Amino acid sequence: MKNKKPTLIAESFHEDPAVIEAKRILLERLSEHQARVDGVRPPRGELVEQYDETIREFSKARAGNLYFPYLGSGMGNGSLVELADGSVKYDFISGIGVHHFGHSHPKLIEAGIDAALSDTVMQGNLQQNLGSVEFSRLLLDAASDIGEGFDHCFLTSTGVMAGENALKIAFQKKAPASRVLAFEHCFAGRTIAFSQITDKAAYREGVPLTLPVDYVPFDAETALERLNEHIARYPGQHAAMIFELVQGEGGFHVGAEEWFRPLMERCREANIAVLVDEVQTFSRTPSLFATRHFNLGDLVDIIWIGKSSQVCATLFREDWAPRPGLLSQTFTASSGAIAAGCVILRELQTGGFFGEDGRIARWHQWLVERLEKLDSVSGPFGIGAMVAFTPCGGDPARVTALVKRLFEKGVMCFVAGSHPMRIRFLLPIGGLTDAQLEAAWEIVEETIREET
Ligand SMILES: Cc1ncc(COP(=O)(O)O)c(C=O)c1O
Structure with a gap:
């Protein structure tokens, strides 16, 4: 008879039914709460003053302003993220490419618990x-x-x-x-x-x-x-x-x-x-x-x-x-x-992300087709989950102002290049849905039409 592999104490801890049940409850509760992060929201009036004060405190500590007045609450739902002022925004820059699986992804939270x-x-x-x-x-x-x-x-x-x-x-x-x-x-x-x-x-x-x-x-x-x-x-x-x-x-x-x-x-x-x-x-x-x-x-x-x-x-x-x-x-x-x-x-x-028919190629094409229809921007540029366009003739001051306006309206993106300056998206592919992409695009399109 073969010897049974000895079980490590760490393994027995992680396989303990009480630990497994505790994790199940946490993930179940996460799913209930994150479902409430379901679309763009403005800041909550009662939180705004404290939030602004916290941003100022942090900027002072860092000896420099933040690019956006962004401090996350720690809760999100795919490409949507809740900020500490209670607002909810689409995150299409994903921490300049870090939050590639969006916010509060259950599998990442589970890995984090372990x-x-x-x-x-x-x-x-x-x-x-x-x-x-x-x-x-x-x-x-x-x-x-x-x-x-x-x-x-x-x-x-x-x-x-x-x-x-x-x-x-x-x-x-x-x-x-x-x-x-x-x-x-x-x-x-x-x-x-x-x-x-x-x-x-x-x-x-x-x-x-x-x-x-x-x-x-x-x-x-x-x-x-x-x-x-x-x-x-x-x-x-x-x-x-x-x-x-x-x-x-x-x-x-x-x-x-x-x-x-x-x-x-x-x-x-x-x-x-x-x-x-x-x-x-x-x-x-x-x-x-x-x-x-x-x-x-x-x-x-x-x-x-x-x-x-x-x-x-x-x-x-x-x-x-x-x-x-x-x-x-x-x-x-x-x-x-x-x-x-x-x-x-x-x-x-x-996850079906890659290849000519993969989700990355599909989302890229979807955005490209919409950007091409906008007369006021040039481009689109980029590849796959990296999509950019040049509004306002690439003028850095106006492009930066547009990025900040998009932030206020509920879509986070960022600049790239300097002369001309472009606006770029780094799509959070592991947390994105077609419906979220469409809803975010409506805001982008409307803001570009209003501001350019
Ligand atoms: C192409 C490239 N190389 C290197 C880096 C530096 O990476 P990190 O900021 O993690 O040091 C970046 C960050 O933006 C990058 O875009």
Whole structure:
């Protein structure tokens, strides 16, 4: 007779009928209460004064105003979210891509309860639980879709740290090459090194130069020529080129395989690592990875993801494994983020989101058709769950005013790019319904007609 696998105390706790029943009751009550978050609502009069005061207090603590007067109550229903002033809004920017499964998603709440019942709030590099293994396994399984060999990943808690880890791996392998190539107007994050790479003057104002970066236009016609010029000017000195296949913060500019491929091939020929920043694109194009969507897996060395996955990760092939000591940190992520990340990775695989007939492609097409009918805006731009348009001729002051007006009317979106400035949506695909999309669009359309 085979020995029965010994049951861990943790397992017996989670399988305790009383614990299971307590969770069932919590989730049942959640469903009842969240059903009341059923459409846009204005702020509640009696809460407004206190709310405004809290916003002012927080702005003072941060030494800077919030972009929106947004403080959530902690309750939502798909793409709808309740704010602490009692108002309810459609969230079509999802925390700039973080709340990809909307608000109060029951499966994420359930994962959060399990995480809250585990021994520690945070998981660390030195000591972590089985969830980190599960997350890595799910991610590497998914990455087999990109192409052969993405068999390794290092988890971390922010997108920029996943990018730093990618760049450190590339520098170590290509040492002593110390220059980096990136696209003009790219966004890569805000550490001191990545503020140099991110191509926006205001984000590096006063920050000492730490990294020499050479820029290539995000442009099919001129990119290769400029890349060749940089390589000729600094032979053997570039360690890596960072590709953002769809520029997110830069304005939802979508690249294409036919001009990315020659650039990547040229990098390989010149011994330059090919790095892809998928922090914003992961799970938003019609394929899980944009690298797969653009069919570039054979030419890419390192990829990193973040935002929607809750846990961030750097993926690399066997021959890019860093030497011991290069990558570490105190936190991997919170127990809740890891548990939620596992749920999200599973749901993304089974939820019918991807492919030509997937929900992402369908919702994209639906919005595109409506935006095309609006004479007062140009576009639409973007791909998949990333949709943008240019109102008011792209004038930054007027576009920002329109974003704030949409907020007041009950739809949250955000700007992208600067000249012209666009309005963008990052659709919360895992929490969205057709009815919510239609209802939110009515507000958007009406507001654009009124304000432009
Ligand atoms: C393309 C891209 N890379 C990196 C980052 C940085 O991620 P994080 O803010 O999690 O550090 C972002 C964030 O917006 C991004 O859009």
